Amino acid sequence: METKPTYHVFVNGDFMPAPQAVLHVSDLAVQRGYGVFEFFKVDRLTPLFLDDYLERFYNSASHMHLQVPHTKQELKQILEKLINLNNLEESGVKMILTGGYSENGFDPTAPNLVIQQQPLVLPSKEKVEKGISIITHEYLRDFPLVKTINYSVGIWLQHRIRERNAEEVLYFKDKIVTEFPRCNFFIVTKDNTVVTPAQNILKGITRKNVMALASKKYKAEERDITLEEVMQAKETFLTSTTKRILPIVQIDGNTIGSGKPGPVSLELLQDLINLEKHVLTGATV
Amino acid sequence: METKPTYHVFVNGDFMPAPQAVLHVSDLAVQRGYGVFEFFKVDRLTPLFLDDYLERFYNSASHMHLQVPHTKQELKQILEKLINLNNLEESGVKMILTGGYSENGFDPTAPNLVIQQQPLVLPSKEKVEKGISIITHEYLRDFPLVKTINYSVGIWLQHRIRERNAEEVLYFKDKIVTEFPRCNFFIVTKDNTVVTPAQNILKGITRKNVMALASKKYKAEERDITLEEVMQAKETFLTSTTKRILPIVQIDGNTIGSGKPGPVSLELLQDLINLEKHVLTGATV
Numbered sequence: 001m002e003t004k005p006t007y008h009v010f011v012n013g014d015f016m017p018a019p020q021a022v023l024h025v026s027d028l029a030v031q032r033g034y035g036v037f038e039f040f041k042v043d044r045l046t047p048l049f050l051d052d053y054l055e056r057f058y059n060s061a062s063h064m065h066l067q068v069p070h071t072k073q074e075l076k077q078i079l080e081k082l083i084n085l086n087n088l089e090e091s092g093v094k095m096i097l098t099g100g101y102s103e104n105g106f107d108p109t110a111p112n113l114v115i116q117q118q119p120l121v122l123p124s125k126e127k128v129e130k131g132i133s134i135i136t137h138e139y140l141r142d143f144p145l146v147k148t149i150n151y152s153v154g155i156w157l158q159h160r161i162r163e164r165n166a167e168e169v170l171y172f173k174d175k176i177v178t179e180f181p182r183c184n185f186f187i188v189t190k191d192n193t194v195v196t197p198a199q200n201i202l203k204g205i206t207r208k209n210v211m212a213l214a215s216k217k218y219k220a221e222e223r224d225i226t227l228e229e230v231m232q233a234k235e236t237f238l239t240s241t242t243k244r245i246l247p248i249v250q251i252d253g254n255t256i257g258s259g260k261p262g263p264v265s266l267e268l269l270q271d272l273i274n275l276e277k278h279v280l281t282g283a284t285v
Numbered sequence: 286m287e288t289k290p291t292y293h294v295f296v297n298g299d300f301m302p303a304p305q306a307v308l309h310v311s312d313l314a315v316q317r318g319y320g321v322f323e324f325f326k327v328d329r330l331t332p333l334f335l336d337d338y339l340e341r342f343y344n345s346a347s348h349m350h351l352q353v354p355h356t357k358q359e360l361k362q363i364l365e366k367l368i369n370l371n372n373l374e375e376s377g378v379k380m381i382l383t384g385g386y387s388e389n390g391f392d393p394t395a396p397n398l399v400i401q402q403q404p405l406v407l408p409s410k411e412k413v414e415k416g417i418s419i420i421t422h423e424y425l426r427d428f429p430l431v432k433t434i435n436y437s438v439g440i441w442l443q444h445r446i447r448e449r450n451a452e453e454v455l456y457f458k459d460k461i462v463t464e465f466p467r468c469n470f471f472i473v474t475k476d477n478t479v480v481t482p483a484q485n486i487l488k489g490i491t492r493k494n495v496m497a498l499a500s501k502k503y504k505a506e507e508r509d510i511t512l513e514e515v516m517q518a519k520e521t522f523l524t525s526t527t528k529r530i531l532p533i534v535q536i537d538g539n540t541i542g543s544g545k546p547g548p549v550s551l552e553l554l555q556d557l558i559n560l561e562k563h564v565l566t567g568a569t570v
Contacts, residue, residue, distance in 0.1 A: 009310065022307035023315060025294065025399045030308060030381060032436035033318025063445055064437075096315060099440065104406070105379070106436075106467075107443065114310045121389070139427075142438050150437045151317035152349075153427050155384065155393065157317070161349055182391075 008085045009079055010115035012069075015085060021114065028092075028099025028108055035098035035111075035149040036060035040205075041120060041241055042091045043280050045250045047085055050076070052205045060147045061097050066111045068097060082115055090120045092242060096149065109122040111231075123243050128269070131249030131261045132167040134180075136161065136227065140173040144200040154181030168238065170251070173200065180238055183246075186210065187225060188235035188264045198222035206239040206272070218264065235262030245269040293370045295363055295400035297354075300370060306399065313384025313393055319382035320396075320434040321345035325490075326405060326526055327376045328565050335361070337490045345432045346382050351396045353382060365404050367400055375405045377527060381434065413554070416534030416546045417452040419523075420445065420463075421512065425458040429485040439466030453523065455536070458485065460510045465523055468531075471495065472510060473503075473520035473549045480498055483507040491524040491557070498556040503549065520547030530554035 009021035028034040038057040041048045054072050061068050070078065079093065094116045099108035137160075139153050157169045170185055171178045178200045179185055184207035186196045194214035196207060214220040230236060236248040239260045245268055247261030294306035313319040323342040326333045339357050345355050355363065363380065379401045384393035422445075424438050442454045455470055456463045463485045464470055469492035471481045479499035481492060499505040515521060519531040519542045530553055532546030 011310070019309070021310045023310055024304070025296070025306045025381070025401065027315070028440070029318065030312070030314045030383065030399070031434065032440055033314065033320070033434040034437060034440050035318070036314075064441060096310070098315065106440065108440065110511065114315070116310065132452075142424075142427075143441075148437055149318045150435050151391075152319060152433055152435045155313070155317055155319050155391065156349060158392065183344055210452075 003213075004125055006115055007088070007118075008082060010082050011115070012112055015082065018116070020226075021116070023098070023112055024101055025106065025116070026101045026103075027112055028097055028102045028105075029096070029149060031102060031105040032099065033150055033152070034063055034064070034108065035096055036066060036147055036150055037094060037096040038147060039092055039094045039241055042083055042088070042093055042117070043276070044089065045087070046280055046281060047079065047083070047093065048208070048276060049205050056147060056203070056205070057095060057097075061111070063143065064148065065148045066097055066099065069111060070111055078115065078251050082117055083226055084118045088117065091117050092120045098149075120242060123246055127167070127246060128136045129261065131247035131259075133165065133250035134170050134248050135166045136166050136170045136172055136177070136194065138173060139171045140178065140200055141171075141202075141274070144178070144202065151181055157181075159181045172227055175227050177227060177230055180240075182238040183238040183243060184237060185225075186237050187230055187233035188262060189229075190232070190234050191219075192234075192264060193219040193221060194264065194268075195221045195223060195225055197225055199224065204239055204241075206241055206244065209275060210239050210245065210268055210272060213268055213275060217267075231256070233257065235265045235267040237268075253269075291403055291521050292373070293367060294402075295367050295398070297397055297399075298312055300367060303401070306401070308397055308399070309384070311388075311390065311539055312397055313390075314381070314434060316390045317384065317391065318385060318435055318437070320381055321349050321351060321363065322379060322381040322434055323432060323520055324377055324379045324526055327368055327373070327378055327402070328561070329374065329539045330372070331565055332368070332378065333564060334490050334494070335364075337493070339536070341432060341488070341490070342380060342382070343493065346396075346430045348428065349433065351382055351384065352516045354396060354398055363400065367402055371402045373402065373404055376402050377405045378402045384433075405527060408531055412452070414532060414546065416532035416544075417537035418450065419453045419455050419533050419537075420449050421455045421457055421462070421537055423458060424456045425463065425485055426456075429463070429487065432487055436466055442466075457512055461485075462512060462514050462515055465525075468523040468525040468528060470510075471522050471524065472515055472518035473547060474514075475517070475519050476504075477519075477549060478504040478506060479549065479553075480506045480508060480510055482510055484509065489524055489526075491526055491529065494560060495524050495530065495553055495557060498553055498560060502552075516541070518542065521554075522546075522550040526566045529557050
């Protein structure tokens with residue numbers, strides 16, 4: 001099942017080598033795709049922006065009528081233990097909370113909590129330097145504000161993304177763009193305003209950080225963005241925990257701006273990297 | 286994990302007692318809620334309408350870019366072996382095909398196939414005799430024609446169903462009713478026409494059988510039905526593999542028709558029970 005080096009995984013109170021991390025098939029994720037999750041970065045032994053991710057995790061769980069079986073403080077201790085056990089250089093931690101082992105395959109019970117940690121796979125330097133090509137697709141997630149495990153459409157679209165030689169797919173609804181399956185979206189307008197969609201999106205932690213950084217140097221707005229406005233933008237980029245800022249230079253075959261990563265995108269990426277360093281060295285941000 | 290008697294489960298080529306039926310947490314159902322499934326009834330050792338269910342299972346898999354790791358003939362042999370092993374009086378068999386163990390938690394790999402069998406829980410006699418109360422909710426499934434495992438909205442709504450003292454929730458979109466999370470919907474109009482939604486639904490096997498039975502005695506139509514038309518119907522009922530035909534007497538607090546299960550609904554239920562008996566005794570239908 002696993003050929004890569006084995007890391008420890010936490011499942012319902014126990015730490016175990018990854019190959020042993022299993023759930024019974026009656027779990028409501030298997031039966032009905034029901035669960036929420038969270039994913040954050042860890043630099044050596046330090047999680048980045050952990051409080052933000054934990055807050056969103058508890059909010060997602062609560063919205064889906066699931067109860068995290070630990071207080072935030074307990075969960076932090078579990079995470080600390082796991083991170084120490086695995087002792088990785090640069091990693092990602094994923095916490096999944098499912099609907100639990102359901103007797104009738106439909107009604108949620110006591111949730112199952114799984115925490116995995118793996119080395120981080122960052123975007124290649126080439127992608128950052130050249131920018132990426134994306135496609136668009138009309139779709140609105142069932143619970144846009146909640147980080148559920150339902151990625152049926154996002155994964156189904158992987159086929160189409162490959163067919164079109166693209167890297168990602170940007171959702172829109174009624175001509176208003178929203179988000180990627182796993183990333184947020186930004187544009188830089190002709191007058192150097194940094195804009196990101198306000199509604200019907202998962203509020204990314206990286207998105208929040210980028211907005212804070214952008215507002216120090218530029219006009220920064222959260223509002224609706226039409227597909228038409230996107231095509232006329234000077235720069236476009238995506239944000240995510242893993243990808244930080246990734247410039248987008250082509251959308252549905254149309255070249256955006258100069259066709260190269262723009263100066264605002266690259267500047268904000270550097271600011272974000274500096275912010276992360278700043279946080280890691282313990283300085284107040 | 287299980288307190289009930291243990292049945293055998295099939296997981297990726299092996300038959301095992303239910304408590305041993307596990308999937309690794311890297312499975313794409315756990316990670317991303319990605320998978321399809323099928324559920325059919327078994328009377329002693331005989332599956333009912335198996336070919337219809339198998340056809341839909343392979344179609345669902347194909348639509349979601351998943352490949353069933355067996356031919357239909359092989360799968361029939363697996364099912365026969367499982368059904369013989371468990372030797373239950375009246376049961377339901379569920380086949381789940383997931384996106385497989387994903388290295389990166391996003392891209393599908395070789396699917397995992399899980400087949401569970403459990404005693405059938407039929408609706409109580411009281412529910413059939415008195416009819417049930419339902420609520421409505423505006424929602425369209427992501428892949429309406431496909432039996433995916435994504436029931437996020439359906440399960441999330443269980444809370445609201447209980448709050449309103451109802452049994453089920455009927456989806457509609459733009460004032461057109463479609464289906465329940467796990468059942469199809471029918472109305473009987475004032476002129477005794479039996480009507481079921483045509484579009485944006487999972488094409489139920491019981492729905493198909495009921496339409497065939499209805500068309501022998503009544504005018505039977507597949508077409509759009511508005512919420513308004515539903516409220517003015519003489520009778521309404523749902524169909525599903527487990528529930529067969531279940532009369533609906535109240536929708537969003539409004540009484541339908543006489544407020545009691547209607548003669549057409551009950552007649553069709555008897556016709557369906559007779560059809561099942563007919564099939565089981567080996568007569569050509």
